[in-house]
Amino acid sequence: MSLLNDFKNGLWNEHPIFRLLLGMCPLLAVTTTAEYGLAMGLATLFVIICAEIVISLVRNLIPKKVRIPSFIIIIATFVTIVDYTMPAFFPEIADALSIFIPLIVTNCLILARVEAFASRVSLKRAIADALGMGIGFTWGLVLLAGVRELLGDGSVFGVQILGEGFPTWGIMGLPPGAYITLGIILAVINQIIRMRHKKTREVS
Amino acid sequence: MKENLRMVVVLTCITLLSGLILTATYEVTAPLIEAQQEAALAQAVENVLGQVTDLEQEIIDEKEYFLARKNDYRVAALVTSARGYGGPVDVMVGVNVSTEEIMEIKVVDHTETPGLGTVIEEERFVQHFRGLDFKDSYRDEVDIITGSTVSCVAVIRAVEEAVALIRLNILEEEVEIPEDLTPDEMREAFIAEFVGDEYEEFERDDLIVYQGPDVIALEGSKEGYIGPVKTILAVDIESTELIGIEVLDQEETPGLGDPITEEDFLQDFIGQSFQDDFRLVTEDPEPGEIEILSNATVSAEAVVDLVNHAFEVLRNMEAGGEF
Amino acid sequence: MDGNIYLYGTLTMTLLGAAFAIILVIVSRVFAVEVDPRVEKIEEVLPGANCGACGEAGCSSFASGVVEGRVPMDGCPVGGSKLIDMLAEIMGQTSAASTEERQVAHVLCNGTRENAVDLSNYEGIQTCIAAQNVGGGSKACPDGCLGLGDCVRVCQFNAAYMGDDGIPRFDPARCTGCGRCVEACPREIVHMTGVSRRTHIRCSARLPAKEVRKVCSVGCIGCRQCVKACPEEAIEMDGRLARMVYERCTHQNQCVPACPMNTIQYIPEEEWVNR
Numbered sequence: 001m002s003l004l005n006d007f008k009n010g011l012w013n014e015h016p017i018f019r020l021l022l023g024m025c026p027l028l029a030v031t032t033t034a035e036y037g038l039a040m041g042l043a044t045l046f047v048i049i050c051a052e053i054v055i056s057l058v059r060n061l062i063p064k065k066v067r068i069p070s071f072i073i074i075i076a077t078f079v080t081i082v083d084y085t086m087p088a089f090f091p092e093i094a095d096a097l098s099i100f101i102p103l104i105v106t107n108c109l110i111l112a113r114v115e116a117f118a119s120r121v122s123l124k125r126a127i128a129d130a131l132g133m134g135i136g137f138t139w140g141l142v143l144l145a146g147v148r149e150l151l152g153d154g155s156v157f158g159v160q161i162l163g164e165g166f167p168t169w170g171i172m173g174l175p176p177g178a179y180i181t182l183g184i185i186l187a188v189i190n191q192i193i194r195m196r197h198k199k200t201r202e203v204s
Numbered sequence: 205m206k207e208n209l210r211m212v213v214v215l216t217c218i219t220l221l222s223g224l225i226l227t228a229t230y231e232v233t234a235p236l237i238e239a240q241q242e243a244a245l246a247q248a249v250e251n252v253l254g255q256v257t258d259l260e261q262e263i264i265d266e267k268e269y270f271l272a273r274k275n276d277y278r279v280a281a282l283v284t285s286a287r288g289y290g291g292p293v294d295v296m297v298g299v300n301v302s303t304e305e306i307m308e309i310k311v312v313d314h315t316e317t318p319g320l321g322t323v324i325e326e327e328r329f330v331q332h333f334r335g336l337d338f339k340d341s342y343r344d345e346v347d348i349i350t351g352s353t354v355s356c357v358a359v360i361r362a363v364e365e366a367v368a369l370i371r372l373n374i375l376e377e378e379v380e381i382p383e384d385l386t387p388d389e390m391r392e393a394f395i396a397e398f399v400g401d402e403y404e405e406f407e408r409d410d411l412i413v414y415q416g417p418d419v420i421a422l423e424g425s426k427e428g429y430i431g432p433v434k435t436i437l438a439v440d441i442e443s444t445e446l447i448g449i450e451v452l453d454q455e456e457t458p459g460l461g462d463p464i465t466e467e468d469f470l471q472d473f474i475g476q477s478f479q480d481d482f483r484l485v486t487e488d489p490e491p492g493e494i495e496i497l498s499n500a501t502v503s504a505e506a507v508v509d510l511v512n513h514a515f516e517v518l519r520n521m522e523a524g525g526e527f
Numbered sequence: 528m529d530g531n532i533y534l535y536g537t538l539t540m541t542l543l544g545a546a547f548a549i550i551l552v553i554v555s556r557v558f559a560v561e562v563d564p565r566v567e568k569i570e571e572v573l574p575g576a577n578c579g580a581c582g583e584a585g586c587s588s589f590a591s592g593v594v595e596g597r598v599p600m601d602g603c604p605v606g607g608s609k610l611i612d613m614l615a616e617i618m619g620q621t622s623a624a625s626t627e628e629r630q631v632a633h634v635l636c637n638g639t640r641e642n643a644v645d646l647s648n649y650e651g652i653q654t655c656i657a658a659q660n661v662g663g664g665s666k667a668c669p670d671g672c673l674g675l676g677d678c679v680r681v682c683q684f685n686a687a688y689m690g691d692d693g694i695p696r697f698d699p700a701r702c703t704g705c706g707r708c709v710e711a712c713p714r715e716i717v718h719m720t721g722v723s724r725r726t727h728i729r730c731s732a733r734l735p736a737k738e739v740r741k742v743c744s745v746g747c748i749g750c751r752q753c754v755k756a757c758p759e760e761a762i763e764m765d766g767r768l769a770r771m772v773y774e775r776c777t778h779q780n781q782c783v784p785a786c787p788m789n790t791i792q793y794i795p796e797e798e799w800v801n802r
Contacts, residue, residue, distance in 0.1 A: 065555055066211045069547065070218050077222040084229045088236035091244060170320060197685055208556075212548040219544025223537035231532065 003128040010132025017140035018189045022109040026100045027141060028178040034157045037145025039093045041138025043082050043101060048110050048137075049130040050078045052118035056126035059119045071114050072105065079104045109137060147181050148172045252281050252298030252308040264373045271374070277302040280374055283312060284366040288358035290315040293324065295359055297366035301374055304338040309363055314355070321355035329356065338367050387452040391436055395421055398438035398448045409517050419447065420527065422514040426506040431455035433464065433506040437473070437514055441527050444477045449511070456503045464503045469494075478515040482508050565617055566590045572613045574605045578683055580705035593618065604630065605684075605703040628721035630704035632678070632687070632697040636716045637729040637790070638671035639692035642745045654680075659713035667742035670714055670732045678708035678717050720773050726780055728753070728762070728771050730790045735767065739788075747790045756785035 016022045026044070031037045054074050055062075062070045083101045087094035094101065104110070113133050118126040146156050152172030154162035171177045249259065249270050256272035256279060263269070270281040278301040285292045294313040299306050311325045323329050332346040339345070342364055348356040371377040395403065399416035406413055411424040420439050425432040434453040439446050451465040463469055472494050476482065482494050484505065489495040497504050521527060569590035577585035581602040583592055592598030593614060600614045607629045646667035649658055655677040658664035664673040674693035686701035687708055697708070699722050709717045716731040728747065732739050736748035749767035754760075761775035762782060769790075780793045 062214055063207060063211050065207075066215050066548065066551055069215060069551070073215075073218050073222050073544070077225055080226050081229050084226075084233040084237070088233040088240060091237075091240040170317075174317070198688070208552045211552055212545060215548035215551075216541055216545040219540040220537060222544075223540030224533070226540070227533045227536035230536070 003124060006125050006128035007132040010129065010134070010136035011139075012136070015140060015189075016109045016133050016137045017144075018186060020109075020112075022112055023107045023137060025103060026107060027144065028175060028182070030097055030100050031141055031145035031148055031178055032173050033149040033153070034142055034146040036093065036096050037141035038138065038157075039086075039090070040097055040100065041134075041141040043086065043097070044104055044107060044110070044137050045131075045134030046082060047075065047078045047104055048113060048134045049127065051075045051110055051114055052126040052130035053123065055114050055118045056121065056123045062119075067119060068111075068115070071111060071119070075110055075114065076105045109133065144178070144181055144185060147185070148177055152177060248296050248310065248312055249281050249298075251310050252296050253279050254307075267369065269370075269374070274300075279307065280370055282366055282369065284362040284369070286358040286361040286365065288314060288316050288324075289321050289354040290317060293355065293358040293362060295362040295366070297363055299338075299367065299370055301370065304375075306333050306336045306338075306363070306367070309333045309359070311359065316352070316355045320351050323349050323352045324355045324359050329359070333363060338371060340364070340368070387434060390450060390452050391423065394436050394438070394448065394450050394452075408521070409513070411514060411517055413517075413521075415527070418442065420518065420521075421448075422517065423452070424510050424514065425453075426510045426513075428454060428456050428464075428506040429500075429502040433503060433510070435507050435510045437511060439478055439514075439518060444479060446473055446476045446478065446511075449473045449507075451507065454503070456500070463497050463500055464507050469497060469504070469507075473511060478518045481512045481515060484508055563591075563594050565594050568617045569593055569614060572606075572610065572617070573603065574610070574703075578605060578705055578707070580604050580703075580707065604705050607703070628723060630719040631699040631702040631722045632704070632706075632708050632717050633720055633724075633727060634672055634678075634695055634697070634716055635718050635727065635729055635731045636670075636672040636694065637745045637792070638666060638668055638674075638743050639690075639694050640674075641692065643668055643671050643743045644741065646742075655711075656713045668732050668739075668746065669734070670716065671743065672716060673714065677711045677713070681707040681711040683707070724773050724776070725795065726771070726776060726778055726783065726791065726793045728769050728791050730788075731768065733766055733768050745789050748788055750787060752785045752787060753782035753791055756781040 010016060012019075014020055017024075017027055023044070026040050030040045051071070051074055055071060079102060082104070086097070086101060113129060117129050121129075149172075150156050150161060151169045154160060154164075154166045154168055169177070172181070246259075249272075250256075253270070253272060253274065256274045259270060259272040261268055262271055267282060272279050272281075279298065280301050281296055281298040283294055283296045285294045287293070291314070293311060293316065296310045296312045297306065298308045298310075309330055311330075314321070314324065316322055316324065329346075329349060333342070336342065336345055342360050343357075346356070346360055348360075395414055399414050399419045399421050403414045403416040403421075406415075411422045414421040414423070418441055420441060421436060422439075423434070423436040425434040427433075431454070433451060433456070435449065435451050437446055437450075438448040449470050451470070454465065456464065472489060473482070476492060480492055482492060484496050485493045486496055494504065494508055566587075567590075570587055573586040573590060579585065581589050581598065581604070583589040583598060583602075589598055589603060593600055593602070600618065601611050603610055606613075644667045645665045647662070647665050649662075649665040651657055651661050653675050655664070655673040655675045658673050658675055663669060664675065666673065672694050674689070674695075676689045676695060679687040679689050679695050682697075683705070684701050684703050686698045686703070687695055688698070690696050704719060706719060709715075709719060711717075714731070720727070730743075730745065730747040732743065732746045734742070734746075736750070739746035739748050747767075747769050749764070749769065751764065751769070753762045753769050754764060758779060758781065759775045759777050761772050761777070762769050763772055764770070778793070782791045783793050785791075
């Protein structure tokens with residue numbers, strides 16, 4: 001498998017949100033506006049890249065029995081770095097994401113990739129995978145958050161898109177809005193994949 | 205054994221490195237975070253007071269006041285908080301101390317429902333406060349927005365508290381702070397006011413009785429809409445009349461159930477003899493009747509039930525020759 | 528405190544790490560469970576789809592089953608002979624079944640929309656099992672393919688798809704031989720055959736010849752021409768229906784022209800997917 005494949009895996013085939021359904025907690029909680037979704041995605045991207053690099057480097061040093069505590073400490077270290085850095089430079093975003101930044105530690109996406117991938121493969125492949133997964137997670141968050149912000153507030157990234165007269169959907173800002181949006185996006189993506197399967201068959 | 209040793213060494217090394225990295229990060233970011241927080245606060249002060257001079261902070265009774273000058277006026281700002289629908293609503297209130305007017309308010313933190321309660325952040329709500337004179341109550345001055353009653357009332361209460369605090373601590377007027385006393389403090393004050401220093405305390409039929417030489421106070425609770433409503437009342441032994449009543453503790457919906465704590469509701473109880481029970485009526489209460497508060501029926505019932513129960517206990521005590 | 532934050536922070540973390548490591552060492556000694564290392568190795572080579580085709584709860588219970596000797600090494604139909612070789616190597620045995628051919632699914636019915644006669648118009652729930660239970664779907668042949676795709680839906684490997692003619696196809700390249708489609712077919716017309724098999728008797732109808740002619744233009748009428756034509760005696764009569772005995776078939780294909788109904792077909796490999 002080439003590096004490109006490892007990278008592309010996270011973007012679509014094994015998309016962490018829409019295919020693996022990992023990391024639902026931050027996904028549902030912080031995707032009220034596209035900006036927060038992007039911030040959360042980038043924070044996770046940073047953590048997953050750093051964690052996969054470090055763990056891939058030290059994978060042969062860590063005894064198998066203590067690999068989970070070791071991974072968690074490494075992940076937690078990077079999350080705490082984000083937790084300190086974010087309020088120092090982006091206080092408003094840090095305020096909005098609040099508890100969900102520390103909670104990246106328990107984002108199963110990161111532990112899953114570290115355990116299933118980074119701890120078994122070379123540094124190059126780990127970086128490719130981390131980039132793919134992190135960017136995949138980010139675009140998933142931004143898509144969901146963008147839809148919610150558009151319908152809930154009439155804007156995307158704070159830029160007014162729908163006219164003033166648009167009756168904003170209050171539910172989109174609430175947790176049920178996140179579930180409904182996620183469900184519809186999942187349905188659409190599943191349909192796209194199904195149609196693609198059909199096409200590849202017809203072509204061959 | 206070698207494997208075990210390796211486990212300990214590896215974990216220790218990882219935590220050691222992690223600790224070092226984190227403390228270093230903390231060292232670097234801590235002053236930055238502090239600066240950001242100060243900037244945010246200064247920004248918030250500026251939002252309610254505009255451009256000011258001589259800004260200084262003063263702490264009175266553990267509360268931070270921002271005092272400044274604007275042209276020839278003394279201005280002040282402070283943050284107060286009241287319970288909203290989703291949790292505390294923190295409001296920064298800026299006032300002109302010289303003209304005794306509210307300048308501007310800004311909701312600085314809240315967890316109200318997006319799309320409903322969040323209206324309290326919007327211009328169409330906060331505009332009502334601008335330029336209002338200092339008063340005890342702003343309920344009649346401000347339009348409450350449908351669907352966000354609880355959030356709006358929370359803001360109003362926070363503003364009322366802020367104005368009262370400014371009057372008390374900056375203008376040094378004699379005002380009552382609408383701050384919530386704890387149930388214990390309220391009970392203490394109530395007993396001191398009505399019963400006096402000498403009294404006997406005992407329990408009777410789920411009630412706590414404080415029997416003084418002239419006045420008996422009874423305390424108990426009944427289930428309200430959300431939780432127990434704890435009420436205390438005082439009865440004059442000679443005239444058999446109810447002379448004081450207070451709701452000590454309640455968890456009713458803010459803005460709906462909580463009128464039961466207010467004077468308007470409670471004063472109808474005063475003067476009734478404990479020989480006769482109260483009845484709840486829908487309108488035009490006569491002596492011996494209490495008007496049902498719309499939206500607070502269950503809460504009001506809890507108070508009336510408790511009073512009637514206390515009256516029954518009193519009648520039994522009287523029959524038993526206990527006073 | 529400020530100057531000591533490095534010391535405090537680092538020391539706290541380090542002590543915690545050391546303390547937990549020691550606890551882990553103790554716990555791992557006290558509660559140690561001997562696990563056969565082979566179980567883990569087998570798990571690594573298994574397909575990991577947890578499809579359950581082996582009859583076990585999943586791949587990991589298959590792995591422990593193999594080590595315990597409870598499950599045969601060739602029990603995983605998905606992995607095929609490659610897997611059996613790997614399992615045999617892990618278990619330290621030479622593979623017994625490595626010569627066995629990979630099995631793939633076929634539908635033994637050619638009752639396409641053109642070939643088969645419709646008796647009624649079925650508009651009920653669009654699954655084979657529902658149609659079968661209600662009244663047999665729209666086709667007149669009681670043993671023909673219902674064409675509603677139950678076998679397609681159960682396929683976890685995207686090997687099955689519905690042809691435009693209303694008869695499902697199985698891509699031999701993707702089919703793992705898990706057999707779910709065989710079980711899913713209420714008419715029992717999906718069969719497993721070796722992947723190299725090219726000649727098939729594509730009918731499962733057990734009707735008298737007269738009836739067969741009425742319901743389908745390519746149905747087996749039980750005329751025995753194929754049985755006579757085959758030099759290897761690879762076709763046997765199963766009542767009124769001719770059945771291919773695949774082990775004996777050598778692809779001489781004398782049966783194909785002998786069949787008056789065109790039921791027996793030789794399908795070259797390259798035509799498999801496109802048909």
